Amino acid sequence: MEGKANLGGIFNKVQPVRGFEDIAMQIQEAIYSGQLKSGDRLPSERDLAEMFQVSRSTVREAIRVLEAEKVVEVRRGVKGGIIIVEPKPEQVGRSIEALIRFRGATAEELGEFRTDFEGQTAALAAKRATPEQLIRLQEITDLFRDESTTFETPWAKLVEYDLMFHEEVANASHNKIRVAIMMATHGILQKSSLSIEKVDTTEWRKQQAVDLQSITDAITSRDQKKAQQMMEDHVSRNVNKYTDS
């Protein structure tokens, strides 16, 4: 630290830009700047190669990058091609998952986080939910209760309703970061090592239905504290179910 200027954050790593990188960046820029919208179709690989004055291989490598980044989607055949897609919340879950796997996070840690996080989200929802969102929450709650009373309804379907409920609560919090993180954690839950375990008893179904109703009630009555408490109970109950088994 002596006789040597601290250049941290001033200079950037030199990186010779490879052809395909350049192309991938140009296309991505066009998307971010709004010149290309989701749903648009890029020219064919052969046309792109001519436009960028490179070989088809180089174009293809650029497309692979964009595809891996979930910026475009590729379909074969006539009327196929390279289509621009919307960023999906699940991909955040994927990279969080990679990080978690690497750092060795556990299901307990995820559960603990979810308990706190969803509790606060519910509190915000109680503060800000629109009338339409309140109605929607009640609808999902009713749907869950109705379908949960018969064992003809598969467990997976009920879990789906439950996640739908949680996401609607996140929407009602009117904070897009929360929506994104909510969906990310759900993406993790639905997969791999941190996956939820199937616990499907009559009591579980009844308890879930009661949980959703009490959360909906608390949010509807704008009772932030209660909404937070009910949601925390609901999430932790399931977390415990999963990890006690």
Next chain:
Amino acid sequence: MEGKANLGGIFNKVQPVRGFEDIAMQIQEAIYSGQLKSGDRLPSERDLAEMFQVSRSTVREAIRVLEAEKVVEVRRGVKGGIIIVEPKPEQVGRSIEALIRFRGATAEELGEFRTDFEGQTAALAAKRATPEQLIRLQEITDLFRDESTTFETPWAKLVEYDLMFHEEVANASHNKIRVAIMMATHGILQKSSLSIEKVDTTEWRKQQAVDLQSITDAITSRDQKKAQQMMEDHVSRNVNKYTDS
């Protein structure tokens, strides 16, 4: 919804696996399963082509995918090659950022989330910090105070100490999910549209130093409520600074 079974979540999209995808997956599996560790070097493209019995182009496309997913890094020249790298927290920030840009989240929303999130993290830290972590927090606090008294210390350096402090608090929460999300949000803060703004006055510097000390004190005295409150105040104070300017 009538006369037609709901197959949601039961069947998956059919996707013919392309050669390069197969190869990319195999390599990724080898990494996740521990057969390949970060730092390891894959065989050269030519060798991989022979091993997988495909052309070099196909191998290269697979490498492009892995590279885009930040699973490997590629260097040219002799002794260069394809090296396996660790997943970095910043990449989570990147995908969250993409999502946020697309969904149009604002700096206010991020600020609101951080206030709640970091508050809870501090509360957990107060509960679980190890003696070593308490010492480390005090060290960073001291470092910040000492260096902040002279304007020779650049603003960027102080922000760095601040982030270091927040990450240490996250570590002290002993929840790896929180560490990951903390780093992710910091990654966002350091870039682009949601970037923090430079506010560097004598009062700001003093206030920051006081903030860190009071948080450290609260955590050290195991006062969860106070730690949460102090952290919330600290974060929201900065958020307001940034957004009021």
Next chain:
DNA sequence: AAAGTCTAATGGTCTAACCATTTGAGATAA
């Protein structure tokens, strides 16, 4: 010892062809 030069290994790119998939148009059959 220092500087320059050469060499081999590795990724980056190109060319030109062929294969595989998909859609729609047109021919054919019921």
Next chain:
DNA sequence: TTATCTCAAATGGTTAGACCATTAGACTTT
């Protein structure tokens, strides 16, 4: 008419072999 089959065209997927560019280290020269 209607249903089915066939075929053509466009698009991505793959191949093979060549050459270029970059890099580290060995070797040579000064």
